[in-house]
Amino acid sequence: MIEKRKKEGNRPHGGIDRDRKGPRKSAHGGDKGPLRGIEAALEVWREVRRGRFASESLRAISDRVSEKDRPLAATLVYSLIRRESLWKEIVGRFLKTGSSGVSPAVRDALMVGAAGSLELRTFEPRVLVNALVEWTKCRDERGARVVNAVLRRIVEGGPEILAEIERSVAFSDLAMRSGVPLWAAKSWESSFGRIEGRALIELHSQPVSLALRVSPGVDRTEMVRCLGEGGFPAVESPDLPFSIRLEGTALPTGLPGYDEGKITPQSESSMVAPLAFAGRGKFSRLLDMCAGRGGKTGQLAQTFPEASLEGWDLSGPRIKAAVKEMKRLGISDRVNFSVGDSLELAPSFVPDGVLLDAPCSGSGTWRRHPESKWRLSQDELARYGAMQAKLLGRALDLVSTGGTVLYCTCSLFREENEQVVAKAMSKRSDVVELEPPHELVSRCRKGRPWGYYTWPDNPWTDGFYMALLTVIA
């Protein structure tokens, strides 16, 4: 039995039927309808368990799932991932043998069944249970009986347990129902205090939507009208004069105006970062030390049309995407990119502004990318902190005297934020913090003591941290 499980875990990734024994067949005799969505959700969930992002896996199998079933699969798998620890807890209460006593196929079916039957109203519980039993039968004949029995008990008794957890005032239940790992919830409570920490945890059960940055020279009102006519209801953001808020999420390529560079999908928290520079007057040489796919590089270039820019990143594919992004925005001639380690590369100029959008845990974007939260450990957080401190030290070495360094992360952990700034400042006596522009500060929470946070307190804004520093003579 153990041997068999090991093999299953090691099998290469593949399509919906790949790891079934025997001839390829639908687990439900080729039925159309919800089963295909459920089967796809199971495949994606298994890929996520192996370290992939759900969005990536959904894309990879999209041509094997009918258009009608795609949203079903996505909704199901994301409900599972968002509150993984909650479903695990509920499954554990009904599975008397404990989850280590059953095969991975049984565990997967139970997790999908718990999330689907208790959170989503799209599924008729009987249909969902039958589909999961059939799916399990193809992998673990005996296990299918367990799935049948346990899921029927969950459908019956699960709502009461869920209601109990929803009502509970226990801190661990708050974390579980909000989909925040307990260790992270404790860390936020200790960083932000009891009331604020709990409020932050609760924000994690709120949905997310897409925001669009409007390029300079584009009429925002007209753009909103265009999007609406194209089937994407949108409104002008009351918080930022160049942001549009969509009602939901959408693939950028499907949006009117995207190909022409008129709009760029970006969360509002990330859009405010370049505003921190804007309060510091003019810049002529800007360095983006971790340019990634060029999201903020493009905005910096648009905000400072007179400046030359250089962008670096360790990842070749990301820099390739950044080059493409500059073309889309029509600013290719303004930015030079290099692939390499920012701790070693040398800029072609002495920058008067350095953006360090550091690699981080991404904890501020957990509502958008829920897989990452279950993978992160406190050890990894410490490794991020060490890397970020080195990168910030390098940014301060590179910037001109009197120049500006903007350090930012999409993390809500002090270990990646205030503590990194404190470490960098403790190494040099010539670094001081600058006050960002008032319109930015007024939307933020003060870090303790360094920097500012945005919180994920509306669907278009993520958790984000920024600290503006300068090197004095």
Ligand SMILES: C[S@@+](CC[C@H](N)C(=O)[O-])C[C@H]1O[C@@H](n2cnc3c(N)ncnc32)[C@H](O)[C@@H]1O
């Ligand atoms: C938060 S992302 C940057 C996102 C980007 N600024 C944007 O707005 O789209 C961090 C980036 O840092 C890059 N990175 C990590 N370590 C690096 C290093 N030592 N040198 C250069 N880039 C690095 C990663 O490849 C990743 O693209």
